[in-house]
Amino acid sequence: xxxxxxxxxxxxxxxxxLEGVSRARKxxxxxxxxxxxxxxxxxxxxxxxxxxxxxSKVYVVSGPDWETYTAEKWAxxxxxxxxxxxxxxxxxxxxRTGRSWTARLAVKMDAALLxxxxxxxxxxxxxxxxxxxxxxxxxEKQAGSLPAxxxxxxxxxxxxxxxxxxxxxxLAVELGELEKKVEVLEKIVETGGKVSLTEAEVVVTGGRGxxxxxxxxxxxxxxxxxxGAVGATRAVIDAGWRPYAEQVGQxxxxxxxxxxxxxxxxxxxxxxxxxxxxxxxxxxxxxxxAPIFKETDYGVVGDVHQVLPAMIEEVKKLKGA
Amino acid sequence: xxxxAIIRQVPDGESKxxxxxxxxxxxxxxxxxxxxxxYAVEQIIRLKEAHGGEAVVxxxxxxxxxxxxxxxxxxxxxxxxxxxxEGYVDPVTQAGALAKVLAEEAPDAVxxxxxxxxxxxxxxxxxxxxxxxxPSVTWTTAFELEDGHAKATHDLDEGAEVVRVALPAVxxxxxxxxxxxxxxxxxxxxxxxxxxxxxDAAELGVSGSKVEILEQTIMELERKGKIIDGTKEPAxxxxxxxxxxxxxxxxx
Ligand SMILES: Cc1cc2nc3c(=O)[nH]c(=O)nc-3n(C[C@H](O)[C@H](O)[C@H](O)COP(=O)(O)OP(=O)(O)OC[C@H]3O[C@@H](n4cnc5c(N)ncnc54)[C@H](O)[C@@H]3O)c2cc1C
Numbered sequence: 001x002x003x004x005x006x007x008x009x010x011x012x013x014x015x016x017x018l019e020g021v022s023r024a025r026k027x028x029x030x031x032x033x034x035x036x037x038x039x040x041x042x043x044x045x046x047x048x049x050x051x052x053x054x055x056s057k058v059y060v061v062s063g064p065d066w067e068t069y070t071a072e073k074w075a076x077x078x079x080x081x082x083x084x085x086x087x088x089x090x091x092x093x094x095x096r097t098g099r100s101w102t103a104r105l106a107v108k109m110d111a112a113l114l115x116x117x118x119x120x121x122x123x124x125x126x127x128x129x130x131x132x133x134x135x136x137x138x139x140e141k142q143a144g145s146l147p148a149x150x151x152x153x154x155x156x157x158x159x160x161x162x163x164x165x166x167x168x169x170x171l172a173v174e175l176g177e178l179e180k181k182v183e184v185l186e187k188i189v190e191t192g193g194k195v196s197l198t199e200a201e202v203v204v205t206g207g208r209g210x211x212x213x214x215x216x217x218x219x220x221x222x223x224x225x226x227x228g229a230v231g232a233t234r235a236v237i238d239a240g241w242r243p244y245a246e247q248v249g250q251x252x253x254x255x256x257x258x259x260x261x262x263x264x265x266x267x268x269x270x271x272x273x274x275x276x277x278x279x280x281x282x283x284x285x286x287x288x289x290a291p292i293f294k295e296t297d298y299g300v301v302g303d304v305h306q307v308l309p310a311m312i313e314e315v316k317k318l319k320g321a
Numbered sequence: 322x323x324x325x326a327i328i329r330q331v332p333d334g335e336s337k338x339x340x341x342x343x344x345x346x347x348x349x350x351x352x353x354x355x356x357x358x359x360y361a362v363e364q365i366i367r368l369k370e371a372h373g374g375e376a377v378v379x380x381x382x383x384x385x386x387x388x389x390x391x392x393x394x395x396x397x398x399x400x401x402x403x404x405x406x407e408g409y410v411d412p413v414t415q416a417g418a419l420a421k422v423l424a425e426e427a428p429d430a431v432x433x434x435x436x437x438x439x440x441x442x443x444x445x446x447x448x449x450x451x452x453x454x455x456p457s458v459t460w461t462t463a464f465e466l467e468d469g470h471a472k473a474t475h476d477l478d479e480g481a482e483v484v485r486v487a488l489p490a491v492x493x494x495x496x497x498x499x500x501x502x503x504x505x506x507x508x509x510x511x512x513x514x515x516x517x518x519x520x521d522a523a524e525l526g527v528s529g530s531k532v533e534i535l536e537q538t539i540m541e542l543e544r545k546g547k548i549i550d551g552t553k554e555p556a557x558x559x560x561x562x563x564x565x566x567x568x569x570x571x572x573x
Binding site: 069070071072075095096097099100101102103104106107108111112113114115116128131132133134135136137138139140141142143144145178181182183184185186187188189190202226234238243244245250251258259269270273276277279280281282284286288293294295296297298299300301302303306307308310311313314315318 | 332334335338340345356357411412413416417435436438439440441442443444445446447448450451452454455456457458459460472476477478479480481482483484485486487490495496497531532533534535536537538539540541542544545546547548549550551552555556558559560562563564565566567570572573
């Protein structure tokens with residue numbers, strides 16, 4: 001049996017949940033058994049009704065104790081569901097939260113942890129996966145023995161199609177001493193742009209060279225024209241010009257769009273770690289020696305305040321034509 | 322009070338890495354204290370300076386990890402404990418051994434970097450916490466002590482969150498938490514004499530890795546590198562750029 005932990009927003013399943021189902025089905029084919037799902041937290045009962053179209057059985061952990069996320073609670077719920085299902089593999093999204101609770105779950109299950117995987121498969125009594133390492137510069141193939149916990153890098157896997165109706169089963173999980181030790185005092189949700197950064201086909205990132213928060217209006221306009229999302233460097237976040245949710249890089253988001261615009265961005269390694277898998281990289285920088293130009297397909301050496309407005313006009317012409 | 326930073330030695334992100342026989346070969350690469358762990362080291366030194374007590378660095382890795390530990394000691398940590406093991410050992414297995422060291426040290430708070438610059442793993446901090454039965458807070462950007470608790474701000478996928486956590490606990494660190502100091506010359510001199518206790522991982526029950534690395538390949542995408550000079554006629558350069566993106570790259 002494979003357990004897939006299905007992320008949701010209290011209302012709908014997230015894409016990551018359906019990527020997880022695809023991965024779990026592939027593993028179940030090789031290892032035998034069925035795919036069970038788990039939905040936890042706020043709105044879980046409602047979401048379970050949708051989740052049951054994808055898996056043979058959905059475990060639901062909900063109630064007042066489960067309204068807010070903590071890694072301790074999610075690891076506990078996943079462990080309880082894995083035991084109930086007799087699962088030897090647990091699949092979960094490699095979101096920032098996913099990666100913190102799956103580490104705890106792997107310890108609870110004494111399992112091999114295959115983290116942030118691009119693909120995964122099973123042969124015999126082993127699971128295999130590919131992932132990036134060395135700040136996204138190396139592609140790595142790993143193997144782990146069972147039991148295993150596998151987290152799925154977002155946007156790597158086709159979304160599963162519904163496959164009949166499973167059953168829904170509430171699972172009662174009591175909070176222990178450990179789970180009571182973290183209290184969430186405040187949640188600061190930074191609503192990003194209209195298009196989700198990690199899923200966007202076009203990303204337009206501004207760096208410190210934009211010079212001000214106001215200058216990002218141009219970036220927004222350009223991103224809107226192309227149906228893309230706005231990104232930012234750490235220097236921009238530190239300056240308070242944009243919310244953290246837009247940060248691209250080692251400590252921000254990893255993006256892999258069709259086309260990535262790096263505007264007035266120097267191209268530090270920590271930034272590259274978040275964007276170096278983009279299909280086409282475009283840079284505008286006034287410094288011809290900026291490191292970003294080494295990672296660029298198409299670049300312009302020039303002042304972004306002159307080049308970007310002209311780019312906006314050109315795209316408008318193109319769209320009008 | 323006692324504070325621990327778990328650190329690692331990793332290749333500098335800017336140094337070239339090569340692959341020999343399907344494995345990354347770090348020979349010739351500059352090895353440094355992981356930049357994400359620098360925030361952890363800075364944090365334990367600041368806590369020691371503000372509240373007294375001891376700042377200890379702990380690491381799991383090959384013998385050479387001692388160099389990165391000396392950097393942390395030169396920044397101001399008091400002493401080190403190095404669990405030695407050659408070759409790849411997965412973070413969950415590492416966490417089991419480190420938990421034994423930490424259980425003995427009995428610190429009030431433990432810090433470690435949010436993501437490792439070699440394995441790109443985010444698991445170590447949370448796994449150590451689980452092995453100890455302690456709470457964990459990942460991607461911490463603000464930390465304050467409050468009578469037996471900590472109040473911390475940390476990043477989530479879509480924003481941030483403020484939590485109150487009972488100590489002892491493990492915090493993973495990231496840029497924004499503090500500004501790591503540079504080791505000073507007197508600091509470097511003093512660090513040479515500070516104690517680093519070494520323990521063989523086998524003595525802590527490590528007998529292999531749950532995850533094996535089978536093959537590694539360098540993934541550098543070939544870039545076209547078509548650069549247009551837009552210093553004199555920015556509008557013309559912009560027009561050429563958009564034309565190339567539309568007609569040649571076909572992404573617009
Ligand atoms: C552990 C760690 C983790 C990190 N994680 C991240 C991360 O996730 N993401 C991230 O982005 N950074 C990260 N950083 C920071 C990173 O090292 C750089 O400091 C940061 O990316 C620099 O941002 P920037 O390119 O916007 O600014 P700068 O380095 O200041 O570069 C600005 C660029 O703009 C150009 N410019 C200036 N004016 C103009 C103009 N008028 N027209 C055109 N070009 C102009 C300049 O030539 C320069 O190249 C991290 C650092 C550390 C140590």
